[in-house]
Structures are given as structure tokens and as C-alpha cells.
Amino acid sequence: DASTMARVALLCLLASIGKNLKSSVHAGVGSNVTLKTPIQDLQSSALFWHFYDGKEIITVASVSSSTLRLNTSYEGRAWINAANGHLTLGALTQQDSGEYIITIVYKHGQSDAAKIRLTVSEPVSNVDIKSNVPDAIEYNSTVILTCSAIGSSLSFKWINGSAPIVVDGTRITEIKVSSTLTSSSLFVFYGPDDVTLTPANPPKFIQAGSTFNLTCSASSLPPASFTWYYNGTRIETSSSVLTLDMIKGYTKMANYTCRAENPKSKRSVPSPAVSFAIMEGISSVEIIGPTGFLIASNSKANLSCQATGGTVGKVDWLKDGKPLGPSSPRVVFAADESSVLISPLQKDDNGRFTCRVSNAVSSKEAHYNMEVIYGPEQPTITAKKAVEVNQQVELTCSAASVPTANYTWKLNGTATTTTAAVFIIASAAYKDAGTYTCEAHNIITSKTTSTSHNLSVQGEGTLDGLSDGAIAGIVIAVIIAVALVVVGVWCYCRQKVP
Numbered sequence: 001d002a003s004t005m006a007r008v009a010l011l012c013l014l015a016s017i018g019k020n021l022k023s024s025v026h027a028g029v030g031s032n033v034t035l036k037t038p039i040q041d042l043q044s045s046a047l048f049w050h051f052y053d054g055k056e057i058i059t060v061a062s063v064s065s066s067t068l069r070l071n072t073s074y075e076g077r078a079w080i081n082a083a084n085g086h087l088t089l090g091a092l093t094q095q096d097s098g099e100y101i102i103t104i105v106y107k108h109g110q111s112d113a114a115k116i117r118l119t120v121s122e123p124v125s126n127v128d129i130k131s132n133v134p135d136a137i138e139y140n141s142t143v144i145l146t147c148s149a150i151g152s153s154l155s156f157k158w159i160n161g162s163a164p165i166v167v168d169g170t171r172i173t174e175i176k177v178s179s180t181l182t183s184s185s186l187f188v189f190y191g192p193d194d195v196t197l198t199p200a201n202p203p204k205f206i207q208a209g210s211t212f213n214l215t216c217s218a219s220s221l222p223p224a225s226f227t228w229y230y231n232g233t234r235i236e237t238s239s240s241v242l243t244l245d246m247i248k249g250y251t252k253m254a255n256y257t258c259r260a261e262n263p264k265s266k267r268s269v270p271s272p273a274v275s276f277a278i279m280e281g282i283s284s285v286e287i288i289g290p291t292g293f294l295i296a297s298n299s300k301a302n303l304s305c306q307a308t309g310g311t312v313g314k315v316d317w318l319k320d321g322k323p324l325g326p327s328s329p330r331v332v333f334a335a336d337e338s339s340v341l342i343s344p345l346q347k348d349d350n351g352r353f354t355c356r357v358s359n360a361v362s363s364k365e366a367h368y369n370m371e372v373i374y375g376p377e378q379p380t381i382t383a384k385k386a387v388e389v390n391q392q393v394e395l396t397c398s399a400a401s402v403p404t405a406n407y408t409w410k411l412n413g414t415a416t417t418t419t420a421a422v423f424i425i426a427s428a429a430y431k432d433a434g435t436y437t438c439e440a441h442n443i444i445t446s447k448t449t450s451t452s453h454n455l456s457v458q459g460e461g462t463l464d465g466l467s468d469g470a471i472a473g474i475v476i477a478v479i480i481a482v483a484l485v486v487v488g489v490w491c492y493c494r495q496k497v498p
């Protein structure tokens with residue numbers, strides 16, 4: 001029949017349309033699209049819009065002599081622009097996808113045709129990634145990530161951070177596009193990696209009771225659990241920090257290691273070992289020495305240095321801050337230096353003795369003041385030999401002695417009332433001249449030594465120093481004398497050497 005004939009004609013037309021006249025339009029479900037015609041002036045032509053969905057051809061609309069006909073099934077969702085014939089389709093559904101054929105019949109009988117491919121696609125939504133395993137474990141797990149989405153003509157692209165994921169054949173073996181797709185953003189349990197101890201190089205000896213800590217750390221997800229070993233033997237703690245308190249009683253030099261374990265993968269990695277020994281610090285030191293009187297040349301002294309707490313590493317003896325060496329046969333150290341015997345004592349042994357006890361972790365010292373009794377030695381008197389009458393005179397006597405000597409004075413062999421080191425004559429008289437004798441007495445050694453000094457008392461003015469005028473006179477006299485000598489020598493030379 002006629003309509004079948006028309007369809008066949010249209011299909012032939014469709015097949016004959018050149019590529020140039022083809023165009024394609026994409027639109028989303030629910031949107032509006034306007035399919036355009038190349039017509040400038042519709043007045044002079046008739047126009048048909050047909051739709052071909054691959055099965056049958058439907059007449060959508062026609063315009064002829066300004067009469068517009070729309071297929072009833074398109075009413076309300078298709079509009080024809082009467083001026084240019086453009087077809088607007090509204091609220092698109094996927095069923096609107098297909099070819100739209102426009103046929104123009106010009107007044108003089110010629111005709112033209114074009115087709116437009118409309119693709120109505122559903123927008124992408126509900127994009128989701130699923131993993132085949134709940135928890136991925138580093139090294140162990142093979143993970144299949146599946147991406148799913150709603151939408152038509154979907155294509156998938158996998159991204160790790162901002163970089164595309166590529167099949168490397170080793171770790172990423174396949175990216176498949178199928179109804180369910182493989183790949184995602186992923187939560188991988190890893191570690192423990194980089195298991196380290198802090199400090200990595202502790203001192204060889206650690207003072208017992210100090211705040212020293214060993215800290216074990218590892219990079220791990222979930223966080224690692226820790227176990228500690230002492231020469232390979234387990235220490236009962238699961239803390240990441242090993243305090244000295246936890247290894248109380250362990251003192252020997254040993255290797256300490258920590259193992260970090262990932263609780264998920266059960267993978268366990270040891271830290272490098274650190275080795276140290278724990279040592280008690282010296283808590284106190286004292287010097288035990290003689291307590292009675294020590295008499296020079298008679299007594300001896302055994303100084304014993306006693307330390308409590310800790311291991312004694314080294315004992316140093318000092319006297320008045322300087323190392324005490326076995327400088328003389330009188331000074332003998334015990335083999336372990338814990339005591340020193342000085343025999344016999346001499347006056348030079350007076351002073352402050354120090355014993356310094358140290359070990360790898362601490363150092364303590366004690367002091368002992370040695371007082372060796374000696375003397376008095378021969379005193380010396382410091383005074384003028386001659387004074388003028390009415391001058392003040394001081395005679396000072398001193399004699400080396402421990403304890404300090406008492407002094408008494410005699411004049412011309414007769415005792416005076418002065419019992420001090422200094423004999424003072426407020427105003428000298430002629431009768432004060434004579435032989436002054438100072439006697440030094442040591443109350444403990446009961447020794448007395450003495451020395452004498454002759455003092456002469458002279459008339460006023462006789463011992464005056466030279467006046468400024470006299471000095472000037474002498475200087476001038478010397479200059480003149482030198483001048484005369486020079487002149488004399490010059491004259492002499494002139495005579496001898498004409």
C-alpha cells in the first residue's frame with residue numbers, strides 16, 4: 001500500500017544520504033534537545049521529520065504550507081519551529097535514541113534529506129568501589145576492587161591518588177571492563193617496617209635508677225605490638241618503652257632487642273640490637289684516717305678511702321688538689337689504691353687530702369685534713385737594726401710550727417711581759433737598745449726555739465734620709481764631675497794625637 005511504499009522510499013533515502021549530511025547529537029535522559037534544519041525559508045517548502053529506531057519509521061511531524069502536524073503521541077513533548085522547522089524534543093527518554101530524518105521538498109519538486117543521530121544517555125550515578133577482602137594485608141593479599149555505577153554507555157578509569165593506575169604485570173595484573181569492573185581506593189594493612197630503637201647508640205654503662213629509656217618504634221598499620229629481649233631471652237613487658245625499672249636486677253652487659261609485630265598480619269620484625277650494662281652509681285665516699293695527734297717524724301697515717309654503693313672503678317688520691325703520687329718511699333698505696341700509708345709523717349704532709357672514687361657512671365669524693373705536729377722551727381725576727389729615739393719600733397717573730405707557736409721576748413737576756421709574735425716599742429728610748437730574743441714554743445712538742453736581734457737606738461736626725469736639696473746637690477756634683485772627666489780626656493787626647 002501507499003504507506004508501505006512511502007516507508008521503502010524513506011529507507012532508500014536514508015541509505016543514500018551522504019556522510020556529509022549526517023550529524024550526531026548527545027543528550028541526557030530528561031533533558032530537551034533541539035534538532036536543527038538547514039532551511040532558511042520554510043514558506044517555500046514542505047518538511048517532514050521521521051524517526052527511525054532501527055525497526056520502524058515513525059512520522060514525528062510535518063510542515064507544509066505553514067500547516068504544522070505533530071504525531072499525537074509526541075504532543076506535549078515535541079515542538080516544531082514554524083519559521084525554520086527546528087524540532088525540539090523534551091523530557092528525553094532512552095527510547096528517543098535513534099535516527100531523525102529530515103526531508104525537504106522544494107516547491108519546484110526537488111527534494112533534500114539529512115539525518116541526525118540522537119543518543120540519549122543516562123547520567124552516571126552511584127559510583128562505588130568494593131573490595132573482595134575486608135582487610136588487605138601487605139605482601140599477603142590479592143585484592144580485587146570492583147567499581148560499579150549506574151548510567152548508560154559507561155566507561156571506567158582507575159586512579160590512585162591523582163595518577164592513573166596502570167597494569168604493571170606484577171602487582172596490578174588486570175583491569176577488566178565488564179558488568180562488574182575490577183579495581184579502587186584501598187586500605188592496606190602494612191608493616192611493621194623500619195623497626196628502630198632509640199637511642200640507637202646508648203652508652204656502654206647506664207646508671208641504675210636513672211631515667212634512661214629504650215624506645216622501640218615501627219611503621220605499621222594497625223600499630224605494632226612490641227616484645228623485648230635480653231640476650232635473646234624474653235623480657236616480661238609489652239610496652240614500646242623499656243625503662244630501667246622493667247629490667248631491674250639485670251646488670252651484665254647484654255644485647256637488647258625489640259620485636260615489632262603487626263597484630264593483623266602477625267608479621268614480626270626485630271630491631272637492631274643495642275648493648276649496655278647497668279651499673280650502680282657510687283653513693284658515698286669517706287676517708288678514714290688517724291684521729292690522735294700526729295707528730296712529725298714519729299707518727300704515721302693510714303688514710304683509707306671507703307665507698308658505699310656501686311662498683312668502685314677507680315680511686316684517685318689528691319693532696320691540695322694535685323695528684324698524690326708515690327713521690328717518696330714514705331707514701332705507699334695499697335694494691336687497689338683504697339688506702340695510702342704515709343710513714344713517717346713530715347711537716348709537708350699537712351694539707352687537704354682528697355679521695356675520688358669513680359666508675360663508668362658516677363664519681364664521688366671525700367676529704368681529710370691532715371695536721372702533722374712539728375716545730376717550732378728556728379724563728380726569724382723581722383725588724384730594723386737601728387732606730388732613732390722616739391720612733392715606734394716593731395719586732396715581728398715567726399717560727400714554722402703546728403700548732404702555732406707561742407712567743408715570748410727577752411731583752412738583754414731578761415724576760416719581758418710581751419707574749420705575742422710582735423714586740424712593740426711605742427716610742428724608742430736609748431735604754432731600749434740591746435739584744436732582743438724571741439722564744440717560740442710549741443705546746444704539744446714542748447720544744448722551744450729562739451733567735452736574737454740587736455737593736456740600736458740613735459740620736460734624733462742621725463738616721464734621717466737625705467733631703468731633696470741634698471739629692472739635687474749630689475746629682476749636680478756628679479754631672480759636673482763627669483763633665484770635667486770628659487774635658488780632661490779630650491785635652492789629653494789632643495796632646496797625644498795632634
Ligand SMILES: *[C@@H]1O[C@H](CO)[C@@H](O)[C@H](O)[C@H]1NC(C)=O
Pocket residue numbers: 030031032090091
Ligand atoms: C523543555 O522545554 C519545555 C518547553 O519549552 C520546558 O517547559 C521545559 O522546562 C524544558 N525542560 C528542560 C529540562 O529544559
Ligand SMILES: *[C@@H]1O[C@H](CO)[C@@H](O)[C@H](O)[C@H]1NC(C)=O
Pocket residue numbers: 058059060071072073
Ligand atoms: C505516531 O507515533 C506512533 C508511535 O509513537 C506510531 O505508532 C504511529 O504510527 C505514528 N503515526 C504516524 C502517522 O506515523
Ligand SMILES: *[C@@H]1O[C@H](CO)[C@@H](O)[C@H](O)[C@H]1NC(C)=O
Pocket residue numbers: 160161165166172
Ligand atoms: C598508589 O600510589 C602510591 C603513592 O604514589 C604508590 O606507592 C602505590 O604503589 C600506588 N599503588 C598502586 C596500586 O598503583
Ligand SMILES: *[C@@H]1O[C@H](CO)[C@@H](O)[C@H](O)[C@H]1NC(C)=O
Pocket residue numbers: 211212213241243
Ligand atoms: C622514660 O619513660 C617514662 C615512662 O614512659 C617517662 O615517664 C620518662 O619521661 C621517660 N624518660 C626519658 C628520659 O625519656
Ligand SMILES: *[C@@H]1O[C@H](CO)[C@@H](O)[C@H](O)[C@H]1NC(C)=O
Pocket residue numbers: 231252253254255
Ligand atoms: C649476654 O651475652 C654475652 C655474650 O654472649 C655474655 O657475655 C653475657 O654474659 C650474657 N649476659 C647474660 C646475662 O647472660
Ligand SMILES: *[C@@H]1O[C@H](CO)[C@@H](O)[C@H](O)[C@H]1NC(C)=O
Pocket residue numbers: 231253254255273275
Ligand atoms: C651482641 O650481639 C653481637 C652480634 O650479634 C655479638 O657479637 C655480641 O657479642 C653480643 N653482645 C652481647 C653482650 O651479647
Ligand SMILES: *[C@@H]1O[C@H](CO)[C@@H](O)[C@H](O)[C@H]1NC(C)=O
Pocket residue numbers: 137140264265266
Ligand atoms: C601471610 O603469608 C605468610 C607466608 O605466606 C603466612 O605464613 C601468614 O600466615 C600469612 N598471614 C595471613 C594473615 O594470612
Ligand SMILES: *[C@@H]1O[C@H](CO)[C@@H](O)[C@H](O)[C@H]1NC(C)=O
Pocket residue numbers: 302303304339341
Ligand atoms: C689501712 O687501713 C685499711 C682500713 O682499715 C686497712 O685495710 C689497711 O690494711 C691499712 N693499711 C695498712 C698499711 O695498715
Ligand SMILES: *[C@@H]1O[C@H](CO)[C@@H](O)[C@H](O)[C@H]1NC(C)=O
Pocket residue numbers: 406441443
Ligand atoms: C700559748 O698560748 C695559748 C693561747 O694563746 C695559751 O692558752 C697557752 O697557755 C700558751 N702556752 C704557753 C706555753 O705560753
Ligand SMILES: *[C@@H]1O[C@H](CO)[C@@H](O)[C@H](O)[C@H]1NC(C)=O
Pocket residue numbers: 411412430431432433434435
Ligand atoms: C742592754 O744592753 C745594752 C748594751 O749591751 C745597753 O745599752 C742597754 O741599756 C741594756 N738595756 C737594758 C734594758 O738593760
Ligand SMILES: *[C@@H]1O[C@H](CO)[C@@H](O)[C@H](O)[C@H]1NC(C)=O
Pocket residue numbers: 435452453454
Ligand atoms: C749582738 O751584740 C752582741 C754584743 O753586744 C754580740 O755578741 C752579738 O753577736 C750580736 N748579735 C747579733 C745577732 O748581731
